[in-house]
Amino acid sequence: MKTSSQHIGMGARIGIGFIIVLTLMVALSATGLRYVAEANQRLKQIALNNNVKIELATEMHSALRERALSLHSLPILDDPFDKDSEIQRFNAQGILYIQARDRLEHLPLNPQESDILALIRKLTREAQPEVQAVVEMAMFNSNEQDVFARIRKFAIPAQRAIAAQVSALLELQRNQTEVAVMNAEISYKNVRNLMIGLGTAALLIGLLITGFVIRRVSFQAKQLADQAMYDPLTGLPNRSLLHDRLEQEIEISKREHKSFGVLLMDLDRFKEVNDTLGHDVGDELLREVGRRLIETVRDEDTVARLGGDEYVVLIHNLDPKGASFIANKVLAALDKPFHWQNQSIDIGASLGLSFYPSQCDDASSLLRCADIAMYVAKRSGNGYALYSQDQDRTSRGDLSLKSELREAIQSNQLCLHYQPQINHRSGRISGLEALVRWNHPQRGFLPPDTFIPLAEDAGLIGPLSRWVLNAALGQLVSLHQRGYMLNMAVNLSARNLHDMELPANVSRLLADSGINPKYLTLEITESAVMSNPSDGLIILTALDKMGVTLSIDDFGTGYSSLAYLKRLPVDELKIDKSFVTDMEENDNDAVIVRSTIDLAHNLGLKVTAEGVETQGAWDTLSILGCDQSQGYLMGRPMSVEKLELWLRESAYSSTVASALHAG
Numbered sequence: 001m002k003t004s005s006q007h008i009g010m011g012a013r014i015g016i017g018f019i020i021v022l023t024l025m026v027a028l029s030a031t032g033l034r035y036v037a038e039a040n041q042r043l044k045q046i047a048l049n050n051n052v053k054i055e056l057a058t059e060m061h062s063a064l065r066e067r068a069l070s071l072h073s074l075p076i077l078d079d080p081f082d083k084d085s086e087i088q089r090f091n092a093q094g095i096l097y098i099q100a101r102d103r104l105e106h107l108p109l110n111p112q113e114s115d116i117l118a119l120i121r122k123l124t125r126e127a128q129p130e131v132q133a134v135v136e137m138a139m140f141n142s143n144e145q146d147v148f149a150r151i152r153k154f155a156i157p158a159q160r161a162i163a164a165q166v167s168a169l170l171e172l173q174r175n176q177t178e179v180a181v182m183n184a185e186i187s188y189k190n191v192r193n194l195m196i197g198l199g200t201a202a203l204l205i206g207l208l209i210t211g212f213v214i215r216r217v218s219f220q221a222k223q224l225a226d227q228a229m230y231d232p233l234t235g236l237p238n239r240s241l242l243h244d245r246l247e248q249e250i251e252i253s254k255r256e257h258k259s260f261g262v263l264l265m266d267l268d269r270f271k272e273v274n275d276t277l278g279h280d281v282g283d284e285l286l287r288e289v290g291r292r293l294i295e296t297v298r299d300e301d302t303v304a305r306l307g308g309d310e311y312v313v314l315i316h317n318l319d320p321k322g323a324s325f326i327a328n329k330v331l332a333a334l335d336k337p338f339h340w341q342n343q344s345i346d347i348g349a350s351l352g353l354s355f356y357p358s359q360c361d362d363a364s365s366l367l368r369c370a371d372i373a374m375y376v377a378k379r380s381g382n383g384y385a386l387y388s389q390d391q392d393r394t395s396r397g398d399l400s401l402k403s404e405l406r407e408a409i410q411s412n413q414l415c416l417h418y419q420p421q422i423n424h425r426s427g428r429i430s431g432l433e434a435l436v437r438w439n440h441p442q443r444g445f446l447p448p449d450t451f452i453p454l455a456e457d458a459g460l461i462g463p464l465s466r467w468v469l470n471a472a473l474g475q476l477v478s479l480h481q482r483g484y485m486l487n488m489a490v491n492l493s494a495r496n497l498h499d500m501e502l503p504a505n506v507s508r509l510l511a512d513s514g515i516n517p518k519y520l521t522l523e524i525t526e527s528a529v530m531s532n533p534s535d536g537l538i539i540l541t542a543l544d545k546m547g548v549t550l551s552i553d554d555f556g557t558g559y560s561s562l563a564y565l566k567r568l569p570v571d572e573l574k575i576d577k578s579f580v581t582d583m584e585e586n587d588n589d590a591v592i593v594r595s596t597i598d599l600a601h602n603l604g605l606k607v608t609a610e611g612v613e614t615q616g617a618w619d620t621l622s623i624l625g626c627d628q629s630q631g632y633l634m635g636r637p638m639s640v641e642k643l644e645l646w647l648r649e650s651a652y653s654s655t656v657a658s659a660l661h662a663g
């Protein structure tokens with residue numbers, strides 16, 4: 001969307017640029033042509049007028065000259081006929097002169113021309129009586145000498161004065177023509193300069209536009225290439241560039257008979273950080289992880305981000321023997337806490353490594369194998385794992401299990417085992433924890449750790465949890481009917497805390513069974529609560545309002561803050577079995593158990609310990625004030641049949657039913 005609007009913007013700008021150039025060219029041609037046409041027209045007009053004027057002035061001039069000649073001839077002609085025709089010639093020239101002058105006066109004249117013509121007219125008027133007199137003298141045969149004398153003295157000078165003015169007029173017109181030609185030349189030069197100027201401007205703008213277009217296009221091409229090849233958040237190569245690099249690396253390694261490694265990394269607690277501290281912190285963390293990875297590996301290695309919190313490092317010249325060194329180096333780089341404002345954030349990672357050519361020989365399988373190894377690392381909590389074919393079998397097994405699980409829930413292949421929970425003060429059973437098993441037709445009994453994560457992945461955790469709740473409540477109804485007024489604890493998964501329907505479902509199942517909600521405990525692991533604090537709080541509050549007991553399972557393994565814990569509507573903490581089982585040997589674990597019990601009691605919570613395997617552990621927990629415990633010492637998780645037997649025979653149970661019956 002963004003790029004298409006950018007294209008439109010650029011297209012518009014180029015279009016505008018071309019329109020400017022085009023307009024300039026059109027303006028240039030139009031102005032040039034107009035100038036030329038105007039100059040041409042002006043010149044034509046001037047030439048036309050001046051030619052006419054010069055012609056008329058010349059006519060006047062020659063008429064005057066002819067009349068002067070006639071004046072000279074008249075006194076010497078004896079024959080009256082000759083005289084007569086000479087006078088007619090003289091008069092005819094006078095008419096020609098007057099006609100030429102009149103026509104001249106009707107042409108458009110400039111002031112100078114008008115002045116000269118006015119002067120000519122005045123001189124003509126003044127000369128007329130004398131000329132007339134001389135002609136008459138000549139006509140009537142006056143003395144030839146007198147006539148000559150008068151002609152020389154008056155008529156000729158008068159005629160000359162007029163002729164001089166006519167010559168001046170002619171001269172003026174010649175000058176004007178010259179000036180007009182000069183002006184036309186100047187106009188032409190101006191037009192030429194203007195056209196050269198505008199042409200150069202258009203050329204420059206055209207060049208600018210071309211330069212701009214070339215720069216824009218290459219910039220956008222680079223941007224598009226970057227978008228296609230680099231992760232916008234971290235600036236690291238993305239999946240497709242990584243694929244290219246992997247393929248190149250395979251070619252090089254093939255030629256040089258070398259091996260290389262692919263390290264795939266997934267952050268362990270990224271979702272928690274993102275959910276609790278916000279996306280900005282999450283983004284910054286992802287960038288920082290990228291920076292640390294780049295600092296850790298060599299320049300020629302490629303660090304890429306596949307998306308989410310997954311990174312891949314392509315490591316040159318690496319074989320399985322050298323893998324642990326590089327894996328530990330990467331883990332150490334991420335071990336240093338990340339700082340944000342005044343908070344320090346610990347974030348672990350799981351790494352999976354695969355190798356060319358010993359394990360895989362193409363880019364896709366290298367990534368797939370590294371991914372399988374990464375899952376193995378994640379599950380084992382070992383930090384990193386190298387790919388092996390067994391893992392592949394397991395992962396393929398996982399896939400087929402996933403597809404079988406849906407069927408298993410519907411066809412009752414799941415069953416519940418129950419583990420008793422013993423009250424420390426009374427030494428008697430107070431409740432049971434329902435633990436799901438899968439009675440797989442081919443593989444036998446599968447423990448929940450093998451299929452609960454698959455159910456979460458496959459989106460089956462909702463139906464699975466409903467099945468467990470329903471079965472556990474059914475069992476509880478049967479126990480209550482027989483007087484065993486026990487409590488029933490059911491485990492929920494992290495994904496259940498995203499399901500806003502959960503409270504309504506629990507409420508309906510409780511109503512259907514007729515069980516008082518106070519007999520139902522729902523266990524949520526500490527990390528499940530922390531991974532989704534906002535929705536989690538809403539769901540837990542709704543369950544609490546219903547009167548259900550809420551318990552934080554595996555307490556001590558997550559990272560819940562005390563402040564947050566106080567805000568949760570929980571009633572119980574379950575200390576993780578890892579602390580309890582090692583408590584007698586490990587002082588640190590003992591301290592954790594002791595302080596967890598104190599902390600829980602200070603917050604008004606009950607404490608259950610799990611993993612009690614020895615009498616020593618039981619006794620210690622009693623001394624520390626633990627409320628109830630479960631563990632192999634008192635009873636393993638057992639089938640319904642075994643539970644019936646246990647309830648009848650166990651010392652922890654002996655008096656419960658009768659006592660309750662009596663109560």
Ligand code: C2E
Nearest residue numbers: 435436447448449468491492493611612613630631632637
């Ligand atoms: P959990 O809720 O912490 O359950 C306690 C686990 O500790 C059980 O493993 C139990 O068999 C084991 N355990 C009990 N006493 C001892 C002991 O003295 N020593 C040792 N070493 N282990 C002891 P199990 O049944 O394999 O369950 C594993 C986990 O699977 C459970 O941990 C729980 O988180 C999950 N799970 C079990 N059933 C369900 C279920 O119905 N729904 C969900 N979402 N999760 C379940």
Ligand code: MG
Nearest residue numbers: 433491523553
């Ligand atoms: Mg539990």
Ligand code: MG
Nearest residue numbers: 553554576610
């Ligand atoms: Mg537990």
